[in-house]
Amino acid sequence: MGRSPCCEKVGLKKGPWTPEEDQKLLAYIEQHGHGSWRALPLKAGLQRCGKSCRLRWINYLRPDIKRGKFSLQEEQTIIQLHALLGNRYFNIKHNPNSIFYINLCVYIYMYRWSAIATHLPKRTDNEIKNYWNTHLKKRLTKMGIDPVTHKPKTDALGSTTGNPKDAANLSHMAQWESARLEAEARLVRESKLVPSNPPQSNHFTAVAPSPTPATRPQCLDVLKAWQGVVCGLFTFNMDNNNLQSPTSTLTFMENTTTLPMSSSASVNGMFNENFGWSSSINPCESGDILKVEYGSDQIPELKERLDHPMELHEMDCSSEGTWFQELFGFNGL
DNA sequence: AAAGATTCCAACCGCAGGCCG
DNA sequence: GCGGCCTGCGGTTGGAATCTT
Numbered sequence: 001m002g003r004s005p006c007c008e009k010v011g012l013k014k015g016p017w018t019p020e021e022d023q024k025l026l027a028y029i030e031q032h033g034h035g036s037w038r039a040l041p042l043k044a045g046l047q048r049c050g051k052s053c054r055l056r057w058i059n060y061l062r063p064d065i066k067r068g069k070f071s072l073q074e075e076q077t078i079i080q081l082h083a084l085l086g087n088r089y090f091n092i093k094h095n096p097n098s099i100f101y102i103n104l105c106v107y108i109y110m111y112r113w114s115a116i117a118t119h120l121p122k123r124t125d126n127e128i129k130n131y132w133n134t135h136l137k138k139r140l141t142k143m144g145i146d147p148v149t150h151k152p153k154t155d156a157l158g159s160t161t162g163n164p165k166d167a168a169n170l171s172h173m174a175q176w177e178s179a180r181l182e183a184e185a186r187l188v189r190e191s192k193l194v195p196s197n198p199p200q201s202n203h204f205t206a207v208a209p210s211p212t213p214a215t216r217p218q219c220l221d222v223l224k225a226w227q228g229v230v231c232g233l234f235t236f237n238m239d240n241n242n243l244q245s246p247t248s249t250l251t252f253m254e255n256t257t258t259l260p261m262s263s264s265a266s267v268n269g270m271f272n273e274n275f276g277w278s279s280s281i282n283p284c285e286s287g288d289i290l291k292v293e294y295g296s297d298q299i300p301e302l303k304e305r306l307d308h309p310m311e312l313h314e315m316d317c318s319s320e321g322t323w324f325q326e327l328f329g330f331n332g333l
Numbered sequence: 334a335a336a337g338a339t340t341c342c343a344a345c346c347g348c349a350g351g352c353c354g
Numbered sequence: 355g356c357g358g359c360c361t362g363c364g365g366t367t368g369g370a371a372t373c374t375t
Contacts (some may be wrong), residue, residue: 016343016369038360054361055344114363129364130342 013047017056021046025053026061059126066122070131074120078128078134081116 017025028044034057036052044055059065070078113125120128137147 014345036360050360051346051362052344059343125363126343133365134341239355 010039012049012052014052017060021048022056022061025056027062029057055126059124064122064123065124067127070135074123075136077119078116078132079140081119082132082136173203 013021024044025047028040032043034040034054037054040046040050040053041048044053048056113129116128117123121245140147
């Protein structure tokens with residue numbers, strides 16, 4: 001894997017682009033497309049390396065770039081996605097107990113800024129990265145949230161700064177929404193790679209609350225349904241549509257025992273005792289059905305639980321060996 | 334008005350991984 | 355399998371613009 005020598009050539013111009021250079025690059029690409037970036041500068045009459053031309057095009061000259069202030073929606077998207085993609089890349093590990101792994105074959109391995117950029121049309125990864133570093137990171141810090149972990153900052157005495165409720169809620173929202181978005185993106189990509197007869201999982205099926213198009217990968221419904229079950233724990237206050245969904249059903253099929261008994265019991269107890277949801281979750285064996293139902297009359301109680309999001313986080317999602325880690329193969333937040 | 338501090342962002346750098354001969 | 359080429363990524367930098375004193 002040798003490195004490209006194109007930027008090391010002596011005599012090539014660096015630094016800010018002039019309008020004349022922009023015009024040359026634009027005119028060339030409009031007429032011929034960029035083709036090989038390495039060969040482009042010579043053909044376009046530019047004293048630049050191909051890498052520089054590519055960057056200039058992607059981050060500035062491309063016609064489909066939206067410039068200017070980020071909207072509130074865009075900011076929220078960046079924060080939410082960054083919460084999960086905080087490290088260089090997000091990787092759900094191989095875990096034979098992972099619903100994601102077994103049933104969706106989701107191996108999420110996407111670069112952070114580009115992954116975020118895919119959810120912000122017309123914004124470049126570089127622009128998003130800059131905006132994060134210059135605005136959002138500082139704002140979260142001011143709110144008492146660690147911009148790296150997205151958790152409330154804790155001082156030596158264990159107390160938190162900022163509003164822990166907001167922070168925990170934000171973190172949970174970020175995790176689940178990000179997981180959903182990334183998994184969907186991944187699955188859509190994978191479905192394009194397998195044009196016909198995609199393998200149907202013989203492990204797991206799901207019945208989502210609402211009908212979905214026939215062409216939609218079934219595994220997406222699993223994810224949606226699973227989100228309806230688990231994500232509802234954390235984000236029911238944010239998505240009124242979720243509140244309207246009366247039922248999410250996941251069916252465990254033959255030859256799988258994805259949840260150890262202790263994990264199932266944990267889930268069961270949490271839904272029933274802590275949230276008042278009507279649920280029937282038994283140790284998952286072949287043919288078991290995981291069913292969670294909740295109705296609109298329970299909404300106020302669910303909302304009330306938002307007063308204690310940190311308890312939920314500390315208790316059920318973060319420590320090693322919990323049902324959360326066993327299910328998803330990584331350690332919560 | 335001027336100097337210094339801070340903010341912002343385009344551009345650069347080095348690295349990693351896919352592709353191909 | 356190896357190595358060079360190419361692309362794309364995240365982290366960082368440098369200087370212009372703006373703000374503060």
